[in-house]
Amino acid sequence: MNTQTLILAILNFGDASGYEIKKFSTEGSFSYFVDISYGSIYPTLAKLETDGFVTCQTESQDGKPDKKVYSITDIGRHEFVSALSTPPNSDKFKSEFLLVAICADLTTPEVMAQAIDKRMGELEAKLEMIRSLREECDHPATHWVSRYGEHVKQADLTYLRENRDALMALATQAKFGEAAE
Amino acid sequence: MNTQTLILAILNFGDASGYEIKKFSTEGSFSYFVDISYGSIYPTLAKLETDGFVTCQTESQDGKPDKKVYSITDIGRHEFVSALSTPPNSDKFKSEFLLVAICADLTTPEVMAQAIDKRMGELEAKLEMIRSLREECDHPATHWVSRYGEHVKQADLTYLRENRDALMALATQAKFGEAAE
DNA sequence: TAGGCCATGTAACCGGTTACATGATTAG
DNA sequence: CTAATCATGTAACCGGTTACATGGCCTA
Known part of the structure; x- marks a missing residue:
């Protein structure tokens, strides 16, 4: 666009x-x-x-x-x-966090924790912002989009909360590099 | 990144x-x-x-x-x-669909329906792809990311399914332009 | 008095895409 | 016979960001 x-x-x-x-x-x-x-x-x-x-x-x-x-x-x-x-193009989405997550076994628990916390903080802030949009204006389409965003971001945050430990566990496992050093 | x-x-x-x-x-x-x-x-x-x-x-x-x-x-x-x-940057996200949605009252039902259907089709395809990743490999972090993606995209699709009609209604309302033409 | 907000604008730069060039093989 | 897949690479282009220039007002 x-x-x-x-x-x-x-x-x-x-x-x-x-x-x-x-x-x-x-x-x-x-x-x-x-x-x-x-x-x-x-x-x-x-x-x-x-x-x-x-x-x-x-x-x-x-x-x-x-x-x-x-x-x-x-x-x-x-x-x-x-x-x-004209039919809208697909969403563009790029996530560095997911790159870190998919390489969880290469990072340290500290790095992983920091990345997760940063993300959760951002998600919470964004959710807060999305919700506040509805209070500021009563345009129906804006409300629809706001609820949509809220729903999706909420699902995102919920998953993160519930699966944080599982991801941390992957980052906690011994790395091959550590044994050699 | x-x-x-x-x-x-x-x-x-x-x-x-x-x-x-x-x-x-x-x-x-x-x-x-x-x-x-x-x-x-x-x-x-x-x-x-x-x-x-x-x-x-x-x-x-x-x-x-x-x-x-x-x-x-x-x-x-x-x-x-x-x-x-280094702490990952925030996700980059751009959506032309949401721009259309937030301007729903300017579009026709036909355009809106096409946009929604296109999006739902894409979401379904992406979900299918994300799920299939898990069958192809058993890398734990990849599984974590795959489930994350599945969860979020599923929430997205669910919202769209359940609120499609509401959005369509916004696109169906009479436009000021139509009365004048 | 330093920093932040209001406010407009430009130029250099950069990461990345698009389109093209090339060419063999295989499947429909 | 056509289209797709495999495979590498380049050059032009382009949309957009970053950083800078400018400057007054207000707040801490």
């Missing part, structure tokens, strides 16, 4: 500046399944404006820097809806 | 050629949490060899092209284990 479609999606929920778009994609309703950086937001917004998909209005604020607020246009919305209509 | 560590991890499970590494990362035990292409495998293998992390032996086969079989060295294994020891 390209940055353009993502930004259009965010702007379709409401006007925003580049800075706000970044926040939204990092902390808002979209944050658990996308991510973009300023380095791609600002150039894309510029391109979006020249293409007529968004318009821009500079707002002066006192005590804060000027703000360039972007709004999606009808052409932009049309572009976005037609992008939505 | 860089290609280098990933290839080292695969070679740590056994000798392999570039072609086999690709297969392994696409269909094997690693396939559901990583992916790499030839364009990154072959150059990385070359670099790995000059760095002394792997050795290479060319095997002639009759009826098939020559095969360059790579083996991890002790230095390579050491490099890999030390890479494993």
Whole structure:
């Protein structure tokens, strides 16, 4: 999914500046399944404006820097809806944790424990965030996605909790390297 | 996680050629949490060899092209284990499906149904693959990861099955655009 | 007064993909 | 006869990140 479609999606929920778009994609309703950086937001917004998909209005604020607020246009919305209509690509998923887990017998209990705890902490934080999304807005589709995310992440966390010991046991077994040293 | 560590991890499970590494990362035990292409495998293998992390032996086969079989060295294994020891980065997750879902009210029931069915099909296939991994090998850590994956993907699929109708309902509601056209 | 937040933007860089080149063998 | 599998490799390209530049305000 390209940055353009993502930004259009965010702007379709409401006007925003580049800075706000970044926040939204990092902390808002979209944050658990996308991510973009300023380095791609600002150039894309510029391109979006020249293409007529968004318009821009500079707002002066006192005590804060000027703000360039972007709004999606009808052409932009049309572009976005037609992008939505093409069958979505499969989820992209990469997990370093699972690489460590699958190599559990090569690591030490310390390393493994640290990796598990880090992951559990992240999962808990993400769950908390996903849940809080529902309190902040009552958009039905956002609720559906939030519950979906909650369900899946909860299943993830539950498995980790219940099988932490089993994984630790694999990391605890004697390593061939240790005997030789 | 860089290609280098990933290839080292695969070679740590056994000798392999570039072609086999690709297969392994696409269909094997690693396939559901990583992916790499030839364009990154072959150059990385070359670099790995000059760095002394792997050795290479060319095997002639009759009826098939020559095969360059790579083996991890002790230095390579050491490099890999030390890479494993640094706390793993968070999972990378991107979902176009969720973008469509969160914009359900902008799409048509047809588009939504297609997206859901595609996803469910993919999930079922992935589940099947994850389960089959356990029958092919009895490496304990691989089993742990496989059960983990199964659990999470199963939760995903279950939610989709049970809440498909709710999402469809959101896509079915009248769109503002339709009234105007 | 140091650091964090607000706010925009650019340039260099990089990891990785896509597409291509090559070619023999086997299965349908 | 076509398509797929086996097998290695390169070059162009590309999307996106990182790091930097700039600067005022507010809080600790």
